[in-house]
Amino acid sequence: MPAPEDIPQIFQTTGRRLTSQRRLLLEVLTECHDHLDAETIYDLAKRRDPNISLATVYRTLKVLKAEGIVQERLLEPDGQKHHYEMAANAHYHFTCLECGQVIEFESALIEQACHELAERLKLDVAHARVNLDGHCADCTQLAPMSEDGP
């Protein structure tokens, strides 16, 4: 999770160029604190640079992901499009199957689970892709519950 001022350094070090398009996409991602898909990022960027192309959005997202500057998420359980957000403190996501709401959360238990597995099997866990699906508090009231109820 690099600080914004470190980004030019990162690019320079890897022989990458900090183009106007990349700067713009970084702005969009930084300003919009949300989980955006490529098309939405494209739309937002196009407002400030009408010439930017969707291909550049995808290419840039791939670069930013490779550099650890953005994180890619698969929030929808049936996995169509990816969503992106600036890399920040490690966190996970819950998606409501009913209303689509996404809730971020942290979890020491999940981190423990990763450590435990790593130690037990002598392997190295680089990343945890964790997404919980279910019904949010609002939707739970109305929806029929899955298992046994009180």
Add this chain to the structure above:
Amino acid sequence: MPAPEDIPQIFQTTGRRLTSQRRLLLEVLTECHDHLDAETIYDLAKRRDPNISLATVYRTLKVLKAEGIVQERLLEPDGQKHHYEMAANAHYHFTCLECGQVIEFESALIEQACHELAERLKLDVAHARVNLDGHCADCTQLAPMSEDGP
């Protein structure tokens, strides 16, 4: 995770038909204890029924998933194709970024994390999509490690 003998019942109850193609695909999935993608399932099935179509494989997988008979997994971190396995005891997966090996594991900690979130936010967690990525024990020896090393 229904027992094999319950499957006809499940189909009947939901007005679905137990066709020869569906029986065949259930056989393939049951016999091959592995995580198969749709194309592989198709290839295996075609050996016994050369007329079966890939469309039917996809349609059947969707039905079996909806009925909770098979589970869909996204094992590869860059999420191209899905993999399928018969629903069994809840478990998670670790994928080695180097050699592609997939390791199954169970985790009470992850289940705790789900319960904790559910209770804290009064929501209902129906399913946990958990995939850890990293380097397996074999590949860790050779690969440059990610963070600080001893």
Add this chain to the structure above:
DNA sequence: AATGCAATTGCAAATCATTTTCAATTAGGA
């Protein structure tokens, strides 16, 4: 400031997993 060139871009066409359309077939209840 001018030069050189590899990295990057926009556009269009290409991929590729998955879905859909539709006419023909078939499971399974009456």
Add this chain to the structure above:
DNA sequence: TCCTAATTGAAAATGATTTGCAATTGCATT
């Protein structure tokens, strides 16, 4: 056995993402 809605195969369509290519542009170097 009949009837009909569910299912199928084949081919075309979809939709997110990628790629080929010629034109542009950062940026290190004169």
